[in-house]
Amino acid sequence: MISSKMRDMVLNSSTIRAMFEEGKRLSSIYGEENVFDFSIGNPNVEPPEEIKNIINKIINEEKPNFLHGYMNNSGYEDVREAIANHLGLEYNLQLKCENIVMTCGAAGGLNVILKSILDPEDEVIVFAPFFGEYINYVKNFDGVVTVVSADTNSFQLNLEELKNKISNKTKAVIINSPNNPSGVIYSEETIKELSNILREKELEFNKDIYLISDEPYREIVYDNTKVPCILNYYNNSFIGYSYSKSLSLPGERIGYIVVNPKMNTFEDITAALNIANRILGFVNAPSLFQRVIKESLKLEVNINIYKKNRDLLYNHLVSIGFECLKPDGAFYLFPKSPIEDDVKFCEDAKKFNILAVPGKTFGCPGYFRLSYCISYDKIERSLKAFNELIKLYK
Amino acid sequence: MISSKMRDMVLNSSTIRAMFEEGKRLSSIYGEENVFDFSIGNPNVEPPEEIKNIINKIINEEKPNFLHGYMNNSGYEDVREAIANHLGLEYNLQLKCENIVMTCGAAGGLNVILKSILDPEDEVIVFAPFFGEYINYVKNFDGVVTVVSADTNSFQLNLEELKNKISNKTKAVIINSPNNPSGVIYSEETIKELSNILREKELEFNKDIYLISDEPYREIVYDNTKVPCILNYYNNSFIGYSYSKSLSLPGERIGYIVVNPKMNTFEDITAALNIANRILGFVNAPSLFQRVIKESLKLEVNINIYKKNRDLLYNHLVSIGFECLKPDGAFYLFPKSPIEDDVKFCEDAKKFNILAVPGKTFGCPGYFRLSYCISYDKIERSLKAFNELIKLYK
Numbered sequence: 001m002i003s004s005k006m007r008d009m010v011l012n013s014s015t016i017r018a019m020f021e022e023g024k025r026l027s028s029i030y031g032e033e034n035v036f037d038f039s040i041g042n043p044n045v046e047p048p049e050e051i052k053n054i055i056n057k058i059i060n061e062e063k064p065n066f067l068h069g070y071m072n073n074s075g076y077e078d079v080r081e082a083i084a085n086h087l088g089l090e091y092n093l094q095l096k097c098e099n100i101v102m103t104c105g106a107a108g109g110l111n112v113i114l115k116s117i118l119d120p121e122d123e124v125i126v127f128a129p130f131f132g133e134y135i136n137y138v139k140n141f142d143g144v145v146t147v148v149s150a151d152t153n154s155f156q157l158n159l160e161e162l163k164n165k166i167s168n169k170t171k172a173v174i175i176n177s178p179n180n181p182s183g184v185i186y187s188e189e190t191i192k193e194l195s196n197i198l199r200e201k202e203l204e205f206n207k208d209i210y211l212i213s214d215e216p217y218r219e220i221v222y223d224n225t226k227v228p229c230i231l232n233y234y235n236n237s238f239i240g241y242s243y244s245k246s247l248s249l250p251g252e253r254i255g256y257i258v259v260n261p262k263m264n265t266f267e268d269i270t271a272a273l274n275i276a277n278r279i280l281g282f283v284n285a286p287s288l289f290q291r292v293i294k295e296s297l298k299l300e301v302n303i304n305i306y307k308k309n310r311d312l313l314y315n316h317l318v319s320i321g322f323e324c325l326k327p328d329g330a331f332y333l334f335p336k337s338p339i340e341d342d343v344k345f346c347e348d349a350k351k352f353n354i355l356a357v358p359g360k361t362f363g364c365p366g367y368f369r370l371s372y373c374i375s376y377d378k379i380e381r382s383l384k385a386f387n388e389l390i391k392l393y394k
Numbered sequence: 395m396i397s398s399k400m401r402d403m404v405l406n407s408s409t410i411r412a413m414f415e416e417g418k419r420l421s422s423i424y425g426e427e428n429v430f431d432f433s434i435g436n437p438n439v440e441p442p443e444e445i446k447n448i449i450n451k452i453i454n455e456e457k458p459n460f461l462h463g464y465m466n467n468s469g470y471e472d473v474r475e476a477i478a479n480h481l482g483l484e485y486n487l488q489l490k491c492e493n494i495v496m497t498c499g500a501a502g503g504l505n506v507i508l509k510s511i512l513d514p515e516d517e518v519i520v521f522a523p524f525f526g527e528y529i530n531y532v533k534n535f536d537g538v539v540t541v542v543s544a545d546t547n548s549f550q551l552n553l554e555e556l557k558n559k560i561s562n563k564t565k566a567v568i569i570n571s572p573n574n575p576s577g578v579i580y581s582e583e584t585i586k587e588l589s590n591i592l593r594e595k596e597l598e599f600n601k602d603i604y605l606i607s608d609e610p611y612r613e614i615v616y617d618n619t620k621v622p623c624i625l626n627y628y629n630n631s632f633i634g635y636s637y638s639k640s641l642s643l644p645g646e647r648i649g650y651i652v653v654n655p656k657m658n659t660f661e662d663i664t665a666a667l668n669i670a671n672r673i674l675g676f677v678n679a680p681s682l683f684q685r686v687i688k689e690s691l692k693l694e695v696n697i698n699i700y701k702k703n704r705d706l707l708y709n710h711l712v713s714i715g716f717e718c719l720k721p722d723g724a725f726y727l728f729p730k731s732p733i734e735d736d737v738k739f740c741e742d743a744k745k746f747n748i749l750a751v752p753g754k755t756f757g758c759p760g761y762f763r764l765s766y767c768i769s770y771d772k773i774e775r776s777l778k779a780f781n782e783l784i785k786l787y788k
Contacts, residue, residue: 001565001602001659002666003513003535009673010665042464051462052453059446068445068643070436104498104647104676111675115534119397136673140509141397142536171395208395249462251681253498253647265395271404272396279403279530281505282498286680287645 026353036382038370039355041180041331045306045373047248048299051292058291068287073278075102075285079294083256086297091229099261101273102285104253106216106242110137113212113238113257115280116272118143122171127157128363129334131180143171150364155184155325159193166201172210173198177227178217181362181369182334183327185221188228195234208264211237217330219246219300222307225328235262243293248301254289306331309372309379316383320390331373334359338393342368348392352385420747430776432764433749435574435725439700439767441642442693445686452685462681467672469496469679473688477650480691485623493655495667496679498647500610500636504531507606507632507651509674510666512537516565521551523728523758525574537565544758549578549719553587560595566604567592571621572611575756575763576728577721579615582622589628602658605631611724613640613694616701619722629656637687642695648683700725703766703773710777714784725767728753732787736762742786746779
């Protein structure tokens with residue numbers, strides 16, 4: 001008697017659970033240290049040490065009914081103001097409290113945005129490879145997902161295809177940079193061109209088209225690369241942000257939405273976000289962690305740990321014949337599968353105790369994702385297994 | 395360009411904001427201490443003092459990647475198990491980890507339940523007076539709300555009307571006890587009769603009908619009354635629970651769903667709840683507060699503060715001629731409006747600096763709600779204002 005929408009998902013979830021059980025089965029036979037689980041994006045780098053002291057200070061200094069109480073559904077004004085100032089300085093923008101809505105992570109934020117803007121049958125465009133949950137988020141509000149296929153040369157955006165796929169039903173476009181699963185950061189050139197196309201199409205169809213930039217990995221970048229700030233390129237834009245990766249706090253569900261101050265009908269949009277946050281049942285982002293974030297704006301996790309992991313794994317895979325772009329951000333590699341069938345490849349990998357996710361899951365078959373947010377040690381121990389794995393196809 | 399579903403809500407929200415602004419305007423003229431705001435259900439009683447030490451202990455003892463990390467979307471197994479055992483003992487039930495899903499408060503929990511069970515056009519029955527958000531929650535999933543009108547003699551359930559309103563489209567029935575806004579606890583007799591009717595209708599229509607019991611006020615009860623546990627009376631039942639009121643932690647968004655172990659297709663249902671929690675963007679209930687709850691199962695707030703407030707306000711209102719049932723729970727009074735038009739009455743009340751919410755908001759015109767979760771002092775000072783107010787109609 002579950003809803004028909006959920007029925008397929010429940011069936012599908014037993015497949016995922018089977019994969020998870022397989023991991024546990026392998027661990028029980030070979031020992032946890034000999035199972036190379038590259039399938040999950042759960043940060044292994046610790047949150048900044050200071051977080052503990054900040055929590056301590058807050059619970060000792062703030063009045064408990066204020067600290068754990070209700071506030072505006074969009075969050076504490078002083079916290080939103082502090083984030084607005086912080087981002088304003090970093091990206092040279094005029095942001096205020098009104099531009100920020102505190103959310104239960106980026107997943108919460110994207111749902112709140114989509115609830116606010118989508119009518120049934122509205123189309124939302126995503127670019128392969130993409131985080132598979134976008135499809136569920138759009139379907140939550142009876143929207144229709146249109147996929148632009150991957151540009152597998154650069155893993156930038158396939159903008160020619162985008163031009164053909166935007167229609168008068170397109171309400172929004174979602175991008176995710178640094179990208180899960182490719183790790184690629186969309187260049188300033190890509191963002192400029194994307195923005196130009198969207199503006200042209202807004203004129204052509206005489207409607208607003210929203211650009212939603214999902215940026216949980218914005219601070220997980222290497223070699224001094226910087227993620228261009230979408231707000232400086234396109235007016236009808238939102239950022240969805242989360243501290244899950246940048247401060248390694250994924251379980252606490254804390255993040256925010258930024259609404260471009262130049263957005264059309266700004267006041268209606270922010271009012272709608274406020275209401276959506278409430279009626280979807282979030283009510284507000286967790287209150288203690290809103291206050292923790294206010295004191296943590298300058299903190300960061302040790303990115304070098306991820307960078308060392310990336311270099312070790314990337315260099316080895318390429319040296320033994322895998323084709324892979326060297327990504328500048330996030331904690332994923334997205335190599336080409338040595339055989340066309342990426343699902344079969346991931347099945348083969350299990351024989352060597354390697355757990356990876358097929359590219360098909362991200363709308364990009366023929367590739368596979370490795371999450372390298374695991375210990376350096378374990379990656380080192382996995383290298384031999386990759387050597388054995390690739391021999392299968394030589 | 396916001397969604398058409400949101401448009402009315404945004405318009406409506408400016409009315410609510412206007413009310414809020416009116417409160418601020420009155421405060422600026424008469425002083426905050428002379429404005430009697432009975433409109434908001436934000437607990438004024440402090441969380442238990444021990445919560446602070448528990449947080450302290452947890453952040454010092456737990457590994458931070460475990461404490462702030464992802465876990466099963468339904469929550470930490472050990473936390474769910476501890477809650478299951480605690481409830482099992484209290485209500486003489488066999489509950490396990492599998493029966494509990496940790497949620498972002500009861501609002502999150504109700505949305506997760508409705509997402510899991512509702513197909514478009516499915517009907518959900520609510521009993522007036524009801525918490526107005528239920529309508530939004532049901533509409534989130536394209537369900538249709540059917541209202542059973544209030545039994546204003548007892549504020550128990552109008553079960554004769556229920557019999558006529560259940561149809562083959564009815565998927566669920568929501569009850570809320572202790573009730574917001576009436577404060578009434580549904581008696582064991584009411585619950586038994588309700589359960590009998592639902593079972594008969596399940597047979598008649600050959601389908602499952604879910605009973606969802608929303609219980610954020612379960613522990614806010616006076617004079618040794620006890621809330622009957624729905625799980626003992628009806629198999630296809632859920633409880634939605636929150637620590638917002640029982641531990642005065644509304645901002646932290648922590649609560650749970652209980653799934654009756656005797657529910658039909660139990661495994662499909664719990665799998666659907668797990669997925670719904672994820673795809674709606676909650677992902678999981680906030681992790682630190684899941685662990686706090688595990689250590690706080692025996693804690694409670696000082697209910698006597700609310701009880702003293704209730705007695706003071708109730709006795710005075712009745713003594714000056716208001717008609718009102720004396721409620722056994724929650725922190726609301728729901729007196730009869732001295733004039734038929736409850737909206738007009740609440741407008742009149744503002745002239746005496748009293749802010750109240752019209753019964754219309756709860757599907758029960760002709761009444762008004764007073765939230766007495768404010769300081770005893772302020773209630774004392776408000777009594778004269780009520781004297782003046784009722785004179786208008788004599």
